Amino acid sequence: MHMASPLISPALTEQMLATPLFAGLPPDEVLRIAAAAHSKRLTAGEYYFLQGDPAERIYLLVEGRLKLTRAAADGQQALMRVVTPGTLFGALALAQAGDYPVSAQAADGSLAAYWLPLELMGFVQQFPALAINAMKIMADHVQEFQERYLQLATERVERRLARAILRLAAQTGRKTDEGVLIDLPLTRQDLAEMTGTTLFSVSRILNQWESQGLVKVGREKVVVVFPHGLVRIAEDLPGKKE
Amino acid sequence: MHMASPLISPALTEQMLATPLFAGLPPDEVLRIAAAAHSKRLTAGEYYFLQGDPAERIYLLVEGRLKLTRAAADGQQALMRVVTPGTLFGALALAQAGDYPVSAQAADGSLAAYWLPLELMGFVQQFPALAINAMKIMADHVQEFQERYLQLATERVERRLARAILRLAAQTGRKTDEGVLIDLPLTRQDLAEMTGTTLFSVSRILNQWESQGLVKVGREKVVVVFPHGLVRIAEDLPGKKE
């Protein structure tokens, strides 16, 4: 029902060696795990899994970009995370319980490696570091969401948007002659779902920033021209805007 | 510098057997782990740890109630979680990295058992289930915060407050003749920090609910009189309020 080829590409093993999950493992051991990987390629718009699917695979993105979104009962969505190559997703499948809490959609043509939890847990016996690493990853996630929860609760839209743009620039940014391009197609709606606001507010703020020379915007495109300006918006202490 | 007595009280072992972290372990093994526990008793207002402290202990609350809060740089706070007996806190210390992301304050006289990560990780070698359980706990946290993030982003204050009250009632509720008392002292400010609003809005909504017979309120006190009414507020689909 899906194309699952054992793949031991240089790209994959390279990604794996840099992935926190496998940090501290002997490189030849990582190769053995790589050999056990399956792979799946998707084109833009397709899904690796949907929110609510049983969580039975741990994925590692090798190429492309993903959007992880969570929908509420009434259809409202939030864009929880953008995934770039070298990053795990669906990691909670390691806990061997429950369903995926988000949907994972390819924003581009994408290639991911995956394992079944049982396959990885076999290695845990010999390398407890794997378990520790997995916990670190999850602990990081908990912290990240607590942090963003707090920001959503206490900060204004403009600041949250500035943070999101800076985060994206750091994560997916590509240098161009205009500035740092956020290298995946994100609509205003997507940005709104990342920051807990509406596409209208995102549009207004981006245009205002553009007129101040902080960014350049286009259709599904944002280029950060003057990062420091955004940092000021994101970090400056409470004081009224001037 | 602190009172750390090995304690093997019936209360502790009972809590431990019911704690997800130790689920599936042989009971005599749980006893051995219990024997390795340290303990610490606090009075209301004291802290087990502060946000930013190095995370070097995993705690299990045996008696009392805690509030886990996270503060932003500008002093704004969010109340992330209320801890009741039988629940772990500071669990991210298991990942053996980083600092506590929240402060853990006793809301009552409280007793907690704790271990050092190394002590527990020793047991992991023999019982991989421990590692799986730990991951399950963390995965649950991730999910919970994603869920609450989404709710904060998409729902109105009244609904979020209804959810919070119902959650508290389920978690710490005590039956009285008036209804279900939320059995820990929570100020309007605390409730505001749980729901991402202000104490004013909390006060107004609670009083409105009281006049509708849904709850009874008092100083640092909320009694749920008619849970179903709150459920309707928390769950009813989008439609305008009537």
Next chain:
DNA sequence: CCGCCAACTTGCTCAAGCGCAAAGAACCCC
């Protein structure tokens, strides 16, 4: 090159709920 469609912009209106101020209630401690 044309037409369509999705994404985006922008003006306007309005409600939710924030924030302040002032007053009132509950509790605690000496």
Next chain:
DNA sequence: GGGGTTCTTTGCGCTTGAGCAAGTTGGCGG
């Protein structure tokens, strides 16, 4: 039991940003 502290209530004004409508832009397929 007096006095002070903390918590709570409530009225009011005002800002943020949501929501809607109308129009514009840009890209893509035919």
